[in-house]
Amino acid sequence: MKKVTSFLGTASKKHTLGAVRQFVEYLEASGDVECEIVALSDYRLGTCRGCKSCFENGEASCPLKDDRGALIEKMQASDGVVFATPNYSFHVSGLMKVFLDRLGFVFHRPCFFGRTFTSIVTQGVYGGGQIVRYLDFVGSGLGFNTVKGSCFTAFEPMTEKEKQSRDRRLAEQSRQFYERLAKPEFPVPTLFKFMGFRMGRTSMRLELDDKSYDWRYYRDKGWFESDYFYPVRLSVFKKAAGRLFDWIAVRTARSRG
Ligand SMILES: Cc1cc2nc3c(=O)[nH]c(=O)nc-3n(C[C@H](O)[C@H](O)[C@H](O)COP(=O)(O)O)c2cc1C
Structure with a gap:
């Protein structure tokens, strides 16, 4: 049984959650996979103060006492991870960025080798392609094997055509993700x-x-x-x-x- 956790960077629980739910449905249909969706908005996460104590003295010395540890435990207990965010002002949402900053020490001391990562971005109009590239780079920096992420563009409510096109791409993304998940790899680096x-x-x-x-x-x-x-x-x-x-x-x- 493989465990996959999706981290959702929006409180609105609409488009991004819809895409993640569909991805999870495809993934669970592929094989023995158990999925959990974690809304970052349900957790207390403080904004990094830039003291660098996590670099110099270890992450346990972080002055912020919040739910970061619980979120990292969820990542550590997972064979695969999805970072999902709406495009806010041409970048990840603030919620997602706060989470990434709190993972800053992992870029210094990567630890998620042999595990699988992908990203899902939703947007109204423009700019999400570079957010997917950014998140995929982030996943790689954390140590994951990264499967290329996706960006979905739609206004609310989504048309049937937009939904069909989104679902085709999600089916392909989940297929590639499942393949990597089923065969953990320690590839020769680029x-x-x-x-x-x-x-x-x-x-x-x-x-x-x-x-x-x-x-x-x-x-x-x-x-x-x-x-x-x-x-x-x-x-x-x-x-x-x-x-x-x-x-x-x-x-x-x-x-x-
Ligand atoms: C504060 C804010 C900023 C946004 N900025 C952008 C943007 O720069 N580009 C874009 O295409 N869509 C932008 N949008 C639209 C959202 O990306 C889009 O509605 C997304 O699907 C919302 O996902 P959600 O329903 O999961 O929260 C913005 C929305 C909000 C609330």
């Missing part, structure tokens, strides 16, 4: 992701020290020496590229003094 890991970990190794929680986390995971976040078979080209990225990060750190 060159861009690989560069991010090698340059990030090398500059962290040189520029921080054991007073930093991030630094201790990387040391304890063996990430200062490993090829990537998890074991992968690298081509000769990627091995050489990895050494080059490490070298560039060393040079950059030295030039900063």
